[in-house]
Each structure stands twice: as structure tokens, then as C-alpha cells.
């Protein structure tokens with residue numbers, strides 16, 4: 001039996017990738033903002049209809065650079081306990097203190113009502129995640145941010161291809177950070193980037209990702225967060241297949257909708273949001289039910305994932321005393337079922353039968 005994991009990375013036809021690699025062999029420019037990186041940035045900015053998109057080495061550095069160019073180098077960042085660990089580790093790595101605002105139980109995004117009571121004179125930013133491509137309540141979050149003059153960063157690692165109220169979900173916030181890791185709906189093997197709206201921030205991030213200098217002119221502190229021509233080539237190939245893959249994912253999601261037993265709760269789609277079908281999250285009645293289902297599926301070589309567990313306020317190395325009851329409850333009994341473009345109906349049927 002071939003094991004089935006939560007996702008299976010898409011690969012474009014090899015010939016198409018090789019064709020782009022030929023250009024690298026000709027130019028001998030392998031990295032440092034070569035023509036393929038520039039072309040990918042242009043195409044993504046155009047696709048998302050945003051003023052600036054910077055391609056970076058991964059989504060974690062995208063979050064870190066977002067904090068960095070906004071001048072947040074200490075203080076408190078109000079963030080979500082329900083996300084991938086990188087959302088919190090980026091905050092910690094930038095020497096900031098994560099302060100957790102609990103989530104709402106419908107779509108697992110930060111509850112705007114939980115933010116304001118946490119604002120102090122040390123609050124420097126809000127960092128919220130569009131979990132599973134569901135949209136944060138951007139209007140309410142941005143209203144709180146405006147009242148307290150703090151910027152909003154979105155962890156949009158799940159949101160590529162999502163349209164919210166007529167525009168890309170990545171276009172919301174002061175900066176949106178995304179990931180193009182192999183497990184995401186659109187990938188460049190490793191990779192990520194930031195959507196920016198302010199020329200100044202874009203200029204600062206562009207410098208910061210390449211050591212902060214332009215030839216012999218050393219302008220500011222920088223790091224290495226560039227990405228290579230090889231990664232950009234994968235992105236250029238995959239971008240062409242993105243819409244087609246989204247449609248295939250939608251079909252698989254519909255099969256799950258149809259065949260899953262009623263006791264397994266699935267979050268309802270949000271009003272005003274056209275999703276990317278990146279994940280198929282399901283809520284079990286209890287953690288025990290989840291563990292039991294995982295055991296049964298494992299016997300059949302099927303491996304869903306506990307996205308996200310634990311609730312980040314419970315990270316063992318954090319010693320955080322705050323409790324986030326909604327996030328902790330959801331984290332204990334949520335899982336993502338296998339979902340990738342090449343799945344056939346028979347496999348979805350098998351998974352649903354086990355459940």
C-alpha cells in the first residue's frame with residue numbers, strides 16, 4: 001500500500017522546468033535577483049494585483065523581515081495561538097513578546113474582540129493568520145489597529161489564491177507574508193515573500209534581504225533572505241498550473257463534503273470569500289475521537305495531520321501563563337485530511353469510510 005499523506009507536492013512537467021533551467025545555464029546567474037526571480041516577482045504582483053511583491057527564501061523569514069522593516073525590534077506583538085509555530089517563532093526571533101488573543105470558533109482566526117483588552121503601551125503590532133485560507137475579520141482588526149496606531153501584519157501562508165471582498169486576501173494589512181513551501185497550494189520548493197504597499201518599506205526589505213548593501217554602498221543592517229533562480233524557475237512553472245490545481249482541489253473538497261459522516265464538523269465557507277481549497281480541516285467531537293480515527297487511518301497507511309497542535313500559548317519552551325480556551329479546545333480535536341490535486345474519488349471514499 002502506498003502511504004497517503006496530508007499533501008502531495010505538485011510538480012510541473014519536467015520538460016517545462018528544464019527549459020527554464022537552460023536559461024540559467026546560459027546566463028550563469030544562479031541567484032542574486034536574476035531574471036527569473038524578477039520575472040516571478042512581476043508575475044505574482046500582477047496576479048495578486050498588488051503594488052509590491054518581494055520574493056524571499058521562505059515564509060518564516062518573510063514574517064521576520066515584515067517585523068523588521070516596520071521597526072518592531074522588541075515590545076509586544078499581539079498574535080494568534082492557532083497557527084503554525086513559525087508565526088510565534090518569528091516574533092520571538094525578533095526579540096518580541098508574543099501576546100495571545102484567542103480565536104473565534106467558526107474559522108479559527110483571531111477574534112477581533114479579544115485584541116483590544118490586550119493592548120498596552122508596549123504593543124507594537126498585530127500579527128494574525130488567515131488560517132486554512134479563511135479570512136481574518138480584516139475590517140475589525142484594522143479598526144483596532146488604527147485606534148492604537150499600530151501596524152497589522154498578516155501571516156498569509158495559507159492564503160495564496162484566496163479572494164476576499166473582491167481582492168486578493170494577500171492585499172490586506174500593512175504587510176502580508178506568504179510561504180511557497182512544498183506543502184503549500186502554490187510552491188517554489190522552498191520560498192516565500194511579502195506583499196507591501198509602502199515604497200519605503202519595500203525598499204528597506206529589498207535591501208534587508210541581501211545584506212543591506214548595494215555593491216560597496218553599505219546602507220543598513222541586512223540578512224540573507226534571497227531566493228535562487230532555480231526556485232524561481234519552479235515558481236514560474238507552477239504558477240501556470242495554479243488555477244487548474246485549485247479547481248482539482250475544489251472537486252476533491254466537494255467529494256469530502258458529500259461523503260463525510262455528519263458527526264465530523266467542517267467549518268462553513270465564509271461570506272465574501274472565494275477560497276483556495278488548500279486544506280480540508282475537520283473537527284472531531286473530542287481529542288479521543290480524533291486519536292481513534294488517526295489509529296484506524298494509520299492501519300490503512302493514511303496519515304492526516306494535526307494542524308495545528310498544540311495551541312501556541314502552550315508551547316513547552318514559552319512558559320506562557322495566558323489561557324486561550326477556544327484555541328486550546330480547537331487544537332485538541334482538529335485535523336486536516338489528505339488533499340491534493342491528483343486525489344481520485346476512490347481514495348476520498350476510502351478515507352470517509354474509515355472515518
Ligand SMILES: *Cc1c(COP(=O)(O)O)cnc(C)c1O
Pocket residue numbers: 058059060061083084086087129155157158178179180181191192
Ligand atoms: C508554512 C507556514 C509558515 C512558514 O513558512 P515556511 O516557508 O515554511 O518558512 C508560516 N506560517 C504558517 C501559517 C504556515 O503554514
